[in-house]
Amino acid sequence: MGSSSENIIIGEIPSYITVYKDGKIDRPRETAFVAACVKEIGVSSKDIIISQNPLISSRIYLPTSNNHNQLPILVYFHGGGFFFESAFSQLYHNYFNTSIVLSQLHAIVVSVEYRLAPEHPLPVAYDDCWDALQWVASHSTNNVINTEPWLINHADFNRIFIGGDSAGGNIVHNIAMRAAIQPLHGGLQILGAIYAHPYFYSSKPIGFEPVIGHEESLPYLAWNFVYPSAPAGIDNPMINPLAPEAPSLSGLGCSKILICVASNDALRDRGVWYHDAVKQSGWKGELQLFEQEDEDHVYHIFHPESEHAKKLTKLMASFIFQ
Known part of the structure; x- marks a missing residue:
């Protein structure tokens, strides 16, 4: 048989x-999907359609216990290697509910549900996230489809931030590079970018990355899985921002950057590598690096009520409001 x-x-x-x-x-x-909830203590959330074709959606969070009339906007890209997890998952829903309430992250969060590989190989996710950012920016003008009242009534469009963890941190980089050459609706600018344990890699190991078996490492395998047609493979500029064909990091389209790493994270050295490269590129913005000792990859997402997670999210909140 x-x-x-x-x-x-x-x-x-x-x-x-x-x-x-x-x-x-x-x-x-x-993790399992969970429903949004308009009446949770300190924060309301709901799911919104950004685009029907292609289908792009989001879960949006609005702090309800704040004294601010106009709130900054954090457009957020979840992690998961470009092939799993969701803006609607229990993991990320719990993170934003907890971080907004416990860490005083008084911002409107637009957590983007971008399409995943292998059903939708890269660069689809990058385009979805760019379209989501453009949709947010369009609310500053009269040219908006699928109007969202939480943005119209509560958003400060002079304070747009992008952020993400792991693969989402990689998306942050690529969106910031795109923003340097392609304008946002209304002439808006990205004020700041938050990279939490960003996913970068290259054909040459750095730091403590293994030399033997480098091509069998998870970051290498994952990239080939989610973008099998990538020009230059693992040295494509989207995953290796220091590749020979990569544009200069001096062109990053935002005014300030926060890069967060964890000492026990296999991607820790890549975050520092990226920070140093931006610093040496001639980029003119404000650059900050934060490292948490004795923690692993995206610890703040998995354990948002831990002291280290609250410390990190408070740092993010300070970065947004400073």
Whole structure:
């Protein structure tokens, strides 16, 4: 008897994602989706459609216990290697509810639900996130589709921030580079960018990255999985901002940057590498690096009520309001 097509694996990152010949995809590490809630203590949330074609959506959070008439906007890109997790997942919903209430993050958060690989290989996610940012910016003008009253009534469009963790931190970089050459609606500018444990990589190991087995490391495998057609592969400028063909980091389209790393994170050295490269590029904005000792990758997302997580989120809040 021949094997059933439903059991034939055609793509896999072990323990993270398995793709079967019949089209089924398992993402065992993905947390369950949860509903938005308008009446949670200190914060309201709801789901909104940004675009029907392509389908881009978002979960938006509004602090309800604040004394600010106009709030800064944080357009946020979740992590998950470009192939799992969601703006609607329990993991990220809990993080934003907790961070807004406990860490006084008084900002409107637009958490973007971008399309994932392998169903939608990169660069789709970058385009979705750019379109979401443009949709937010369009609320500053009279040219907006799918109007969102929380933005119209409460947003300060002079204080737009972008942020993300892991793969989302990588998206932050690519959006900031795009903003330098492509204007936002209304002539708006990105004020600041927050990179939390950003996902960068290259064909040459740096720091404590393994030399032997480098091509079998998770960041290397994940990039080839989510962007199999990437020109130059792992040295594509979108994952390696110091690649020979990469544009100068001096052109980053924002006024200030906060880069956060964790000492036990396998991507820690990449965050520092990126910080040093921006510093040496001639970029004219304000640059800040924060490192948390004795923590691992995206600890603040997994344990938002921990003291270290609250410390990090308060730093983000200070970065937004300073």
